Amino acid sequence: MMAPERVRRSKWAQLKPSFTAEPQSVVGEPINVRERAWREWQKRRAPNGPYPEFVAYDWLEHQGFEEFRDFYYQVPIGGGRTVRGGFVIDFVFKPSIAGVETAAEVYGSAFHTAPVFGNAAEIKGVDRIKRDMMERNFSAVVYISEAVLLSNPTRAMTLGLMGVSTVEGP
Numbered sequence: 169m170m171a172p173e174r175v176r177r178s179k180w181a182q183l184k185p186s187f188t189a190e191p192q193s194v195v196g197e198p199i200n201v202r203e204r205a206w207r208e209w210q211k212r213r214a215p216n217g218p219y220p221e222f223v224a225y226d227w228l229e230h231q232g233f234e235e236f237r238d239f240y241y242q243v244p245i246g247g248g249r250t251v252r253g254g255f256v257i258d259f260v261f262k263p264s265i266a267g268v269e270t271a272a273e274v275y276g277s278a279f280h281t282a283p284v285f286g287n288a289a290e291i292k293g294v295d296r297i298k299r300d301m302m303e304r305n306f307s308a309v310v311y312i313s314e315a316v317l318l319s320n321p322t323r324a325m326t327l328g329l330m331g332v333s334t335v336e337g338p
Contacts, residue, residue, distance in 0.1 A: 205222075205226070206219055206222045209222050209225065209226070210222075213225075213241070218274075218276075220274045220276050220314045220317050220318060221241075221258055221274050223317055223318060223321050224258070224259065224272075224274055224312065224317060224321070224324075224325060225241060225259075227321045227322070227325045228259075228325065231325075233265060237262075237264075238261070238262055238264060238265045239259055239260060239261050239262060239265065240259065240260040240262075241258070241259055242256050242257075242258065243256065243257045243259075243260045243271075244256050244257075245257055245298075245301055245302065245305060246301055253297075255297075255298045255301060257271050257272075257273065257298075257302060258272060258273050258274050259271075259272040259273075259274075260272070260306070261328075261329060263307075265329060266308070266329050266330075266331065267330075267331070268307035268308050268331070269306050269307050269308075270306060270307065270308040270309070270310060270328075270329075270331055271302040271305070271306040271308070271309045271310070272309075272310045272311075272312055272328050273298075273302075273309075273310070273311050273312065273337070274312050274314060274317060275311040275312060275313060275314060275335050275337060276313075276314025276315075276317075295337070299337055308331045309337070310327075310328045310331055310332065310333045311333040311334070311335050311336070311337040312324050312325070312327075312328045312333070312334055312335070313334040313335035315335075316334040316335070317334075
């Protein structure tokens with residue numbers, strides 16, 4: 169009998185919350201199928217895309233929305249990641265689906281509240297600067313709670329499209 173092959177998991181995969189409250193995924197597929205779908209999405213669209221953003225992206229696709237026609241994913245602002253002081257916005261909803269051009273951030277523990285990438289005060293300061301830049305460039309800014317998104321994606325995304333945040337931003 170051969171030993172099972174070791175799978176190297178990235179730090180992004182380790183940050184993914186477990187589905188203890190829900191044995192099925194948000195669209196009724198078994199979780200292992202959902203995990204495979206996330207991995208495929210990462211390969212074709214977002215190599216470092218965190219799981220909550222995949223849930224939001226997948227929900228939009230399941231509702232019949234198309235990227236570039238109805239929304240944009242990972243939109244650079246102020247030069248994006250290539251320029252100091254630039255940022256990347258998780259989603260921008262076009263006026264055709266949200267009424268006004270809306271910047272949406274999936275606001276979760278991995279990047280916005282836990283000191284994974286720096287101290288909490290520094291992260292909060294960077295998020296405030298990003299919020300100010302988004303408010304200057306978009307008609308509306310919403311924050312979608314990672315917890316609400318993972319437990320009830322339809323509620324989180326519907327509110328986001330209506331311009332209602334499900335969590336207080338920075």
